[in-house]
Amino acid sequence: MVVIFFSCNKKDSTPSTVARFQIEGDHTFAPAVVKFINKSEHADKFHWTFGDGSVSTEENPMHIYNNGGIYTVTLEAEGPGGSDTDMYEVIIKNIPTHCFFYKLIINDLPFTDPNTGSGWDVTNGPDVFFQIIDVNNNVLYGDQSLRIENVIPDSLPLIWEWNVGNYWEVPSLNAGYKIEVYDYDLLNSNDLIGQVDFFPPDFMTITQHYPDTLHLINNDLSIDVLVEWEQ
Numbered sequence: 001m002v003v004i005f006f007s008c009n010k011k012d013s014t015p016s017t018v019a020r021f022q023i024e025g026d027h028t029f030a031p032a033v034v035k036f037i038n039k040s041e042h043a044d045k046f047h048w049t050f051g052d053g054s055v056s057t058e059e060n061p062m063h064i065y066n067n068g069g070i071y072t073v074t075l076e077a078e079g080p081g082g083s084d085t086d087m088y089e090v091i092i093k094n095i096p097t098h099c100f101f102y103k104l105i106i107n108d109l110p111f112t113d114p115n116t117g118s119g120w121d122v123t124n125g126p127d128v129f130f131q132i133i134d135v136n137n138n139v140l141y142g143d144q145s146l147r148i149e150n151v152i153p154d155s156l157p158l159i160w161e162w163n164v165g166n167y168w169e170v171p172s173l174n175a176g177y178k179i180e181v182y183d184y185d186l187l188n189s190n191d192l193i194g195q196v197d198f199f200p201p202d203f204m205t206i207t208q209h210y211p212d213t214l215h216l217i218n219n220d221l222s223i224d225v226l227v228e229w230e231q
Contacts, residue, residue, distance in 0.1 A: 015042045019077035019084040026090045029210050029229065031066045034090055036073070043077035043084075051090065064206065068094030096210065096229040099200060100167035103226040104130065106158040109151075109181060109193055110220040120191050125151045126183035128158060128193070132168070133178050140177070141168050147184045167228065173200040179216065179223055194221035 020039040025032055038046065038060050048056040050063045051071030065071065071090045076083060106128070112119055120126035127149045131142035148158050162168055170177070176199045183191040196216035202208055214225040 014081045016081040017041070017043045017077055017079040017084045019043065019075050019086040021075050021086055021088065023073070023088060023090060026092060029093045029204075029231075030068045030095050031064055031206055032092050032209075033062055033064055033206055034092075035062050036060060036075075038075070038077075040075070040077040040084075040086075042081050043079040045078040047076045047078075049074045065090070065092045068092045094231050095204065096231055097173065098230040099170040099173060100228045100230070101170070101225055102162045102164075102167045102228065104160045104179070105224040105226075106130075106156065106181065106222070107224060108156060108220060108222040111153065113191065120183040120193065121185075125155070126191070126193065127151070127185075129182055129184055130160070131180045131182070133180060134171070135176050140171065144182075144184045144190070170200060173204070175200075179225075181221060181223075194218060196221060196223050198225070 018041040020041070022037040022039060023034055024037065025034040036048065040046070046057060046059055048058070048061055050056070050065075050073055052065065052067075052069075054063060056063070069092055071092070073088050073090050075086045077086075109128070111125070127147045128151045129142065129144050129147035132140045134140055146160060148155070151158065176197065178195045178197055180195040181193045183193055185191060196218045198214065198216060203211060203214060210229045212226060212228075214227060216223045216225065
């Protein structure tokens with residue numbers, strides 16, 4: 001009797017490691033927080049390089065790019081099935097150098113003078129206009145010609161818009177400004193209803209990241225300014 005023995009080689013069934021990721025938060029102004037969403041398969045170790053000298057071994061890291069530029073991000077994933085690499089170019093826009101106002105909205109304002117307890121005008125509502133001033137109290141924009149007359153609570157919100165191509169540009173993004181709201185008075189000096197502060201660097205941060213609308217509030221005065229940021 002002849003006995004024949006058969007042997008078979010067991011194939012390696014370990015799946016190959018695949019590196020893959022997606023990003024959220026690029027194509028925006030610096031400083032920018034970019035999220036990296038790891039989609040790798042069969043991997044348990046990760047090494048990221050963000051293209052600006054920074055690295056991470058987190059699975060799903062976030063990274064802050066403080067300057068504009070094009071950054072090549074590399075993910076190296078390792079697992080039982082080997083290693084693999086994926087790459088992506090992250091584009092961050094340079095920090096803006098221009099900010100334009102194209103609409104100003106007064107949502108709320110006090111209808112009584114806190115010094116007298118009476119209304120701003122004797123017989124009717126205030127005739128409201130605004131001015132934008134710098135830290136030296138120079139008037140940069142606005143005068144009584146902008147006034148909306150006989151404003152009552154039902155008149156709100158009050159809206160002023162700049163024409164396309166003629167938006168008002170903030171002179172410097174490193175300086176502070178005030179928006180003053182007045183009641184126009186033909187016979188006496190105009191009454192200051194209230195004012196709000198605007199300091200551009202407050203809106204050029206990670207948390208306040210170049211909003212399309214500036215929400216400016218001081219006591220009972222509430223103003224929204226719609227803006228465009230440009231390099």
